[in-house]
Amino acid sequence: MALSRNDLIPIGVLSRRTGLAVSAIRYYEDRGLVTSIRTGGNQRRFLRSDIRRLSFVQIAQKLGLGLADIARELAALPQGRTPNVMDWQRISRSLRKEIDSRIQLLTRTRNKLDECIGCGCLSLERCALYNKDDRAAAGGTGPRYVLD
Amino acid sequence: MALSRNDLIPIGVLSRRTGLAVSAIRYYEDRGLVTSIRTGGNQRRFLRSDIRRLSFVQIAQKLGLGLADIARELAALPQGRTPNVMDWQRISRSLRKEIDSRIQLLTRTRNKLDECIGCGCLSLERCALYNKDDRAAAGGTGPRYVLD
DNA sequence: CTGCAACCTCAAGTAAACTTGAGGTCAAGC
DNA sequence: GCTTGACCTCAAGTTTACTTGAGGTTGCAG
Numbered sequence: 001m002a003l004s005r006n007d008l009i010p011i012g013v014l015s016r017r018t019g020l021a022v023s024a025i026r027y028y029e030d031r032g033l034v035t036s037i038r039t040g041g042n043q044r045r046f047l048r049s050d051i052r053r054l055s056f057v058q059i060a061q062k063l064g065l066g067l068a069d070i071a072r073e074l075a076a077l078p079q080g081r082t083p084n085v086m087d088w089q090r091i092s093r094s095l096r097k098e099i100d101s102r103i104q105l106l107t108r109t110r111n112k113l114d115e116c117i118g119c120g121c122l123s124l125e126r127c128a129l130y131n132k133d134d135r136a137a138a139g140g141t142g143p144r145y146v147l148d
Numbered sequence: 149m150a151l152s153r154n155d156l157i158p159i160g161v162l163s164r165r166t167g168l169a170v171s172a173i174r175y176y177e178d179r180g181l182v183t184s185i186r187t188g189g190n191q192r193r194f195l196r197s198d199i200r201r202l203s204f205v206q207i208a209q210k211l212g213l214g215l216a217d218i219a220r221e222l223a224a225l226p227q228g229r230t231p232n233v234m235d236w237q238r239i240s241r242s243l244r245k246e247i248d249s250r251i252q253l254l255t256r257t258r259n260k261l262d263e264c265i266g267c268g269c270l271s272l273e274r275c276a277l278y279n280k281d282d283r284a285a286a287g288g289t290g291p292r293y294v295l296d
Numbered sequence: 297c298t299g300c301a302a303c304c305t306c307a308a309g310t311a312a313a314c315t316t317g318a319g320g321t322c323a324a325g326c
Numbered sequence: 327g328c329t330t331g332a333c334c335t336c337a338a339g340t341t342t343a344c345t346t347g348a349g350g351t352t353g354c355a356g
Binding site: 096 | 207210211212240243244247248250251254255257258261262264
């Protein structure tokens with residue numbers, strides 16, 4: 001069955017449904033994150049499913065991904081056609097992996113920080129004194145211990 | 149006891165110890181994140197404890213805080229004087245709260261996402277159909293459910 | 297006391313992610 | 327059939343967080 005007229009929405013509607021500014025959506029189109037077709041009068045018409053697509057963009061952004069990374073993720077979705085359930089499941093799982101690894105990183109950071117709260121040392125400089133003969137002195141004493 | 153000469157380090161040393169570029173440190177000073185005193189020849193001299201201070205900056209940045217937020221956090225530390233253990237404990241705990249809340253947010257996002265992977269729906273549009281008569285339809289269908 | 301790495305300032309450039317403004321067109325309801 | 331809100335393009339501006347470059351000074355090792 002062909003697309004029904006209802007599946008095509010103007011940019012203002014997409015904006016309201018996603019909470020994104022119209023200018024942001026146009027910018028995303030420039031960056032290749034969404035595609036639109038044009039009416040006779042040169043106005044953009046988006047697929048209803050682009051609401052979901054832009055929702056994904058927003059979530060991924062909250063995770064700290066740049067627009068280029070997000071575009072790469074979105075490449076797994078069909079271009080200009082409504083993605084099906086399987087498409088979304090695949091990409092959602094990939095996002096979940098991102099989230100999981102971020103939680104792990106934060107948890108590690110928190111543990112490190114906990115260890116150091118006890119001695120009031122953030123850079124582990126002091127701790128390095130206790131763990132004598134460590135690699136810390138050799139490598140410097142930045143936050144590289146706490147950070148990844 | 150007064151400061152010994154050894155407690156004052158030039159910017160290059162601070163750079164090596166923190167992994168930050170010299171230019172970045174100067175920029176941070178402009179933004180009020182660190183303070184320095186000057187030699188007769190107008191060169192910056194930092195406290196050794198500024199290594200720790202800048203380590204904190206880097207960790208907080210990884211958490212997504214902007215420099216302005218970080219400056220606010222750092223306001224709890226004494227200006228231009230070596231902070232003591234208690235100072236660092238207080239501020240580390242505040243950072244820990246940040247981390248905890250970020251982990252919670254991510255966990256919530258993950259759970260929401262899991263719920264939706266099942267139906268391939270990211271914006272919860274489809275789920276909204278199942279939960280008939282919901283507030284979802286009223287509020288629109290952006291990712292606001294998943295995002296904070 | 298000299299050489300040169302390390303330091304200084306200040307202006308301008310960069311990248312990401314948008315927004316704003318000017319100047320103009322489209323389309324849907326009355 | 328006209329008005330008006332929604333839409334269009336393109337250039338320039340904004341913010342954050344720095345880096346780069348030019349042109350000059352300092353300070354320590356030998």
